[in-house]
Amino acid sequence: MLEVTALGWTLTIGVIVALLALDLAVGVLRPHAVGFREAAVWSVFYIAVAIAFGFVFASIAGWDFGAQYFAGYIVEKSLSVDNLFVFVIIMSTFAVPEKYQQEVLTFGIIIALVLRVIFIALGATLLSLFSFMFLIFGLLLVFTAVQLFRHRDEDPDVDDNALVKASRRLLPVTDDYVDGKMITRVDGRRMVTPLFIVLIAIGSSDLLFALDSIPAVFGVTSEAYIVFAANAFALLGLRALFFLVKGLLDRLVYLSTGLSLILAFIGVKLILHWLHEDVWHDAPEISTPVSLGVILVVLTVTTVASLIKSRNDPAAKAHAGSMRAHRTREEKRS
Template identity: 60%
Template sequence: MDVSLTVWSITIGAIIVLIAVDLFTVSAKPHEVKFKEAASWSLFYIGIAVAFGVWVLQEYGSTAGTEYFAAYLVEKSLSVDNLFVFVIILAQFAVPSIYHQRILLIGVILALVLRGIFIAVGAAALAAFSFTFVIFGAILIWTGVGLFKHWDEDPEPNDNAIVKKIRARIKMVNEYHGSKMFIRIDGKRIATPMFLVMIAIGSTDLLFALDSIPATFGVTSETFLVFAANAFALLGLRALYFLVKGLLDRLIYLSLGLSIILMFIGVKLIMTYLHEQFDSIPKISTPIGLAVIGGILIVSTVASLIKSKSDPAARAHAGRVTSGHDPEE
């Protein structure tokens, strides 16, 4: 793909405008987000993502269009797992529901910045060293295997090393003071629980970026498509949270399905590298990859709904890559 600087500028500018509109209008005043509002914004962001994909299809051809939609599907599915963790963080830190929207929007902004950095680094590494495909593939396989082993567990935000260090080193109050992260008491600047929440959200974004960026590069090596797929998937994350948070507990096998998707994309990346070295080794095409990813998501979703219907007490888990045992305890 030959993407001009003008196209890059317009795309980034449009994303900034969307964030600004959200930041200064919709989420400017803390409020409870109802289903109708969440559904409207979810459809809006999905519509923008699909319209962008249609434009890519017309402007750059079917291959680019297929790769974009495959990358968007991967990012959207991984973002649902991200939502699980956000729900856990907001619940364990007892964040008042009227502030959820603002926190999630800031989390999305942080995620966009972090993923932009990772995409730039990843693209440069792939351009300089084709063996980076193998490194990315190994990361995804390792992550997928870990998630497969612990798909029915939940992460513990308070085990976060950064959160632990901040708790130990920074003086904090126990009460929330609106959306403020710091307040002044007797002339001293003191942190509120909101500061810890934002640290937990930001570090979670960082961890998800380490998985999602290699996964997106697994379906397309075009930097522009990787960035666009990530951006449009993230922009709709806040609205999706309020739309499906009541349904998340029913997606019992989603984490299991995502673990298989990560391992599949990891294998796909390694085979891509080997195909470049040895013609006899086949390369998994984007249409086949898209079909496999879509099939896994459909099977895991249907199986989840069947399980939740037969066993109402069963609930979904976010999953974790490593064991829940804390060696320091």
């Protein structure tokens, strides 16, 4: 079992908060359209920081725990790319001006990080108290994988988001973005801007991704510290990664298929772990190195196959995948 001192937690949280403050300063205090070069520099920086942390952590805690961190980081990073698909859809649906997209993304990342901290604490507590939660988490991931694979050629429908619909119905919303403000006054009346609704849409999508990603990362490590660190470092680079790859996302046509395979694999791993611990002690277990290898192979094959497909069929377009089939216009009206 990994023993992390109060000082270790404090230093880790301090580094993450400092990086978050840096991201906030870049994305909110200086709103501007982000170019490819700037996005590339920041993306490389955040990935380098995550890798450096992994090597430092492994040298202190041992390479077994280090492998668990890198496996968790890769899982969360790959899931975050799918999250970017949804961000792109939301930004396009609400026609968010480029100079305000950084602000929305940064606050969206903060919301995602807070939600993950809550779910990590809850997940770690449940797993320590009830071993059958490994079975529950495993079945949840397998179900998610099946649904994602079934609807891999669809995109989430923002119009079906309950929070967005309720906000539009209950809150007075301005017609334009009002200099990037979220709340403003028009003729003495307090109103929210479309940017506020966009943040609600992103925050609610973050909640859904947290429900999937936390069980997934607990499938490669049971250590709450590693789960937290892997999630935090994977999320911190999302803002820059969004601007770096948003023009390339359409080419990753098999990403949803690859993610569904990864989620199903981790789900099976959790179920086997439950069987081994509670039912049948001779049940096979999947080691961390094997998990890391499978995840890397699936992501590599998915990426290469996507690029080949896009090159041979320029009309092919990637989709974020959806947990349910879309309703028709007639069904929405009814």
